[in-house]
Amino acid sequence: GEQVEQLPSILRVQEGSSASINCSYEDSASNYFPWYKQEPGENPKLIIDIRSNMERKQIQELIVLLDKKAKRFSLHITDTQPGDSAMYFCAASDMATGGNNKLTFGQGTVLSVIP
Amino acid sequence: DAGVTQTPRHEVAEKGQTIILKCEPVSGHNDLFWYRQTKIQGLELLSYFRSKSLMEDGGAFKDRFKAEMLNSSFSTLKIQPTEPKDSAVYLCASSRQNYAEQFFGPGTRLTVL
Numbered sequence: 124g125e126q127v128e129q130l131p132s133i134l135r136v137q138e139g140s141s142a143s144i145n146c147s148y149e150d151s152a153s154n155y156f157p158w159y160k161q162e163p164g165e166n167p168k169l170i171i172d173i174r175s176n177m178e179r180k181q182i183q184e185l186i187v188l189l190d191k192k193a194k195r196f197s198l199h200i201t202d203t204q205p206g207d208s209a210m211y212f213c214a215a216s217d218m219a220t221g222g223n224n225k226l227t228f229g230q231g232t233v234l235s236v237i238p
Numbered sequence: 239d240a241g242v243t244q245t246p247r248h249e250v251a252e253k254g255q256t257i258i259l260k261c262e263p264v265s266g267h268n269d270l271f272w273y274r275q276t277k278i279q280g281l282e283l284l285s286y287f288r289s290k291s292l293m294e295d296g297g298a299f300k301d302r303f304k305a306e307m308l309n310s311s312f313s314t315l316k317i318q319p320t321e322p323k324d325s326a327v328y329l330c331a332s333s334r335q336n337y338a339e340q341f342f343g344p345g346t347r348l349t350v351l
Contacts (some may be wrong), residue, residue, distance in 0.1 A: 129280075155338055166242075166329065166342035167281075212281060216338065223286065223293055224269050224333050226340060230280035 125150040127215050129229025137237050142200045144232045146213035149194065153215040156189060156196045157226065161210040171198070174218075203236045210234075240265070242343035244330050250349045256318040259346045262311055263332030271340060272305050272315050275327040284328075287313065288335065320350045 129146045136142045146156075157172035173180045173187045173196065180187045186199040196215075200207055210233050214226040243262045251257050263270050272284040285305035286294040296303070302321070307313040317324055327347050331340040 157338065166344050168342070169339045172338065218338055223288065224335070224338060224340070225271075225283065225286055225294060226338075227283075228273075228281040230278075 125153060125215055125217070125227040127213060127227050127229040129213050129232060131232060132230060133233050133235075135235045135237060136203055138204060139202055142203050142207070142234055142236075144198045144211055144213065144234075145195065146197065146215075146229050147193075147195045148215040148227075150215070150217065151191075151194065152217040153194075155216045155218040156187070157214050157216075158185075158187065158198050159212045159214065159228075161212065161231075163209070167210075167212060200234075203234075205236050205238055208234055208236045242330055242332055242341055244328075244343035244346050246346060247344060248347050248349075250351065251320045252351055253322060254319045255350075256316065257320055257348065259315040259317075259328050259330075259348075261313045261315070261330030261343060263313070263330070264341055265311065266334065267332035267341070268310075268335040269333045269340075270307060270313050271331040271333075272313070273329040273331065275329055275345070281329070284315065317348075320348075322350045324348060325350050 126149045154175035159167040160170045161167040171185045184201045189196045213229040245260045270287045274282045284296045287307045290307045304316045327345045329345045330343045333340045
């Protein structure tokens with residue numbers, strides 16, 4: 124089955140700087156790559172995703188890059204704020220119409236934004 | 239619409255006990271997932287149901303973990319017998335068929351003494 128590796132496991136950045144989290148996957152059939160944010164004491168929530176027909180997607184300060192050849196994707200948070208402090212999970216899936224929606228998650232990254 | 243609900247929110251069990259965790263998915267969602275979350279392993283898939291049919295049963299968890307979905311609006315996860323290494327947060331999530339986003343419940347924090 125699919126395996127997803129996520130690094131770093133802990134990330135500390137200064138407020139206003141950028142934060143980057145990297146993930147790699149093994150299954151070349153994977154075509155959907157979401158990112159989930161989990162705030163302390165809360166459940167994970169989808170914040171941005173990218174499909175294999177795209178190389179880059181941006182929603183406000185969140186940028187996701189996908190390199191299918193290298194089987195890598197990454198999340199970049201520009202101009203970080205204290206509210207960005209949370210656990211972030213990447214995931215991969217081979218979504219197909221009518222097929223299963225199973226996600227394989229990375230191990231998670233704890234991001235701390237220092238004021 | 240109500241989100242995914244899970245009960246109980248906290249559970250403390252003695253080693254060897256049987257515990258049952260409960261989940262109600264978002265109304266109208268066909269897919270239901272059970273995950274275990276730990277600091278070391280992150281999110282591990284335990285079971286995956288589509289329209290009440292078991293699609294995947296996490297291999298490493300088969301012997302003491304059993305998830306069931308008797309109707310489209312209710313699922314249980316039974317751990318029998320519990321061991322201290324089962325201490326973790328157990329998350330339930332649901333999604334619509336053909337829609338990728340999974341909606342997570344608040345989780346059950348299990349402590350096994």
